Structures are given as structure tokens and as C-alpha cells.
Amino acid sequence: VARRTFVVVGGGLCGQRAVETLREEGFDGRVVLLAEEDEPPYDRPPLSKEFLQSDLPPEEVRLRPSGWYRENDVELRTGEAAVALDPHRREVRLQGGGRVRYDACLIATGSRVRRLRVPGADLPGVHYLRTLDDAARIRADAQRARRVAVVGAGFVGAEVAASCRRRGMEVTLIEPLPAPLARTLGEDLGGILAEIHREHGVELHMGEAVAAFRGGGRVEQVVGGSGRTYDCDFAVVGVGVVPAAEWLDGSGLRVEDGVVVDRLCRTSADGVYAAGDVARWPYRPTGEALRVEHWDNAGAQGAAAARAMLGAEVPYDPVPYFWSDQYDLRLQHVGHASRWDRVVRRGDTAGRSFSAFYMEGDRLLAALCVNRARDAMAARRLIGAGIHPSPDQLADEAVDLRRLARGS
């Protein structure tokens, strides 16, 4: 019998967890991992945190030591971008003209940064942060510069601002919305984050879009939509990401802001699966098709997809979770709410240990927990189990959420 070939496209966390799971589950066929970057798979969360704050060597963020791939008989092909998928011939075409035939294929190409299209956006010193190379360039600038302008106060921008403050730099944070993270957290909670950044010495300019970057040969100023200018030695732009699915144009796969999959991570093409940041999957608690950009999902769905490729019929049924570290705060967010009509708080907002529960009607949709890991884990279980405590219960410190989550 011919050895089966499983091809995983994308050498991020999702692809890594998938190939690991294939071997853990005893798959003895050929495993090919195609990775566009020259680096073996590495972890992204440290890039805006430890890596930027310290002199952590790049090897420290690798997901596995380089010998792991040979030991586990995984053909890791770095610097190999997939440019097309042909579901009829069951092959993936590579940038260099090569092809790889598959019996099953996992799309794990993640996200790419959204780029600003304003004058001066291509000036040297205007950075984005997605890859280890990006992070190394930003760190090199941070080592010799004094002033940074951070454009976009989403999670990555907020973390870069916090990390640069930790390095003692002057930080200007510019965001078109009225508060940091306003889209995910709402203006009230975003306002608390704004306060925290101000307390740590960040100069915040909310409600300010970026109109241009200026400089002679290198960025020296960010120009706001208001006409104001902000001096800087370099800039970091964090205005979101888009799914890396453009290479699937012409494949016939269903792609709608992400590759659409079912609960077994199957795409619309036979033998083709998708997982991680690039995939859009059915979210049971709200019935929506959801795409998230979270580390936890990338790993767990990569593993789930690998098991599905091996024939397992266990539905992938998660409650999303992500965290963010800023200064001495650990933010944890569970669930998903694109809209809500009530936010219930528990704990001490001023003391920076509190949770906020996002509700629609009497349904608990999501929670943001600041320095409260226990609340986060309990809320995740509540949402997964479809248990909806009353606002009074959620607000009352005396009510043990973990007990409610156990259904007692």
C-alpha cells in the first residue's frame, strides 16, 4: 500500500500542533509542513511582550528545537510558500513551481497584517508586527531610539506601547476609536484601559485617525486626521489582521473572510481542512460563523483538525479564550460578543482586579477578567455549558462562579 501524504500549509502554532497531533495519534504516513517564513515554527505572543522588553534570543521563541522535525519524521520545508490549491488533482502548488500531492491537506496559513494606505506609509521606520523578523527590526529601533508612535490601540498596539514604556521610551498611542479596544470591550472598559496607559506615562490620542507619515528618508512624524503632528523616531502600526487566504483564489473553496469549515474542520473540498486564524467555524453558543485570532484556538483547532484528518468524528466545540499582558495586568477574555446590552461588573476596578460580564438579555455572552484568572475559567465553563447566571449573581463576590459552573 502506498504511504499516505498529509500536507499542512502554514508553519505557525496551528500547523505545528497539527503535525504533532498526527504523530501523537500514530499516523505513520508522510507529513509535509510548508512554511513560508525562513524560521522554523515559533510563538508570536512573546513578540510584543518579553521579546520587545528584553534581549531574548530568537531561538527562545521557537515552538520546538530544530531537531524535533527529523526525529518525528516531519518534512519541514521553510521558505516554501503555497500559491495555489487544486482540490481535483489533490495538489498544492509552490512558489518555486513545485507541487505536492496530498491525501489530506490542512490550511493553517493564519493571518497577515492589514496595511495602512496613507502617504508615507512605506517610509523606513514604519513597522508592522506579525513575524519574528518584524519584531527584530522593531527591537533594533527601540534599542537606539527614544520616541515611538504606536498607531492602533488594539491588543498588539497596546502591548507594544506597554513594552516600550517598560524600556523607558516616550510612547504616543494614536487610535481612531474613542478608547483602546473599544470594539471588543466597549467604551467603558476601554476607558479603564486608557486610564491605565496614561498612569504608566503613555501619551494617548483617541479619536484620531492617521492621515500620513512624514520624514526625510525615514519616518519623523505621524500626521493625524485632526491636522496635529506627532514626532517620533519610529512607528509601529497595529491596525488588525486579515486571513491569509488569498492564495486560495481559484481553488473553488468557500472563503468568506476566512476559510469556511464545519465542526470537523472540513472545508467545502474533499480532504481539505482548515484551522487557526484563517478558519471560520460554527460557534454553538450563538450560532454564528466565527473567526478568531487567538493563540488558544490556533493550537486546539490545529489538533482537532489533525484528528479529523485521521477520521475522528469529535466536533470542535470551543469557547474562545485569549489573554493580553500589559504592565502588571493580565487581561483574559472568554466567549464572544459582537453586541451586548448590559455589562455587569464584579470586583475592584480601581484596585485593578475585576471582571466584566457581557450580557444580551439574560444570556451571558462573554467576560473580560483583569487579574482574575478564576473568574475567567469559571465564565468560560458557564458559557460552554449554557448556564446563564443572573446579573445579581455575577456582580456578587459572595457567589462562587465555579460552583455555578459545576451546575450546583
Ligand SMILES: Cc1cc2nc3c(=O)[nH]c(=O)nc-3n(C[C@H](O)[C@H](O)[C@H](O)COP(=O)(O)OP(=O)(O)OC[C@H]3O[C@@H](n4cnc5c(N)ncnc54)[C@H](O)[C@@H]3O)c2cc1C
Ligand atoms: C505580536 C503578537 C502578539 C500576540 N499575542 C497574543 C496573546 O497574548 N494572546 C493570544 O491569545 N493571541 C495572541 N496573538 C495571536 C496569536 O499569535 C495567533 O492567533 C496565532 O499565531 C495564530 O496561529 P496560526 O498558526 O493560525 O497562524 P499564524 O501564526 O499566522 O501562522 C501561519 C503561518 O503560515 C505562514 N503562511 C501564510 N501563508 C502561507 C502560504 N501561502 N504558504 C506557506 N505558509 C504560509 C505564515 O508565514 C505563518 O508563519 C498574538 C499575535 C501577535 C502577532
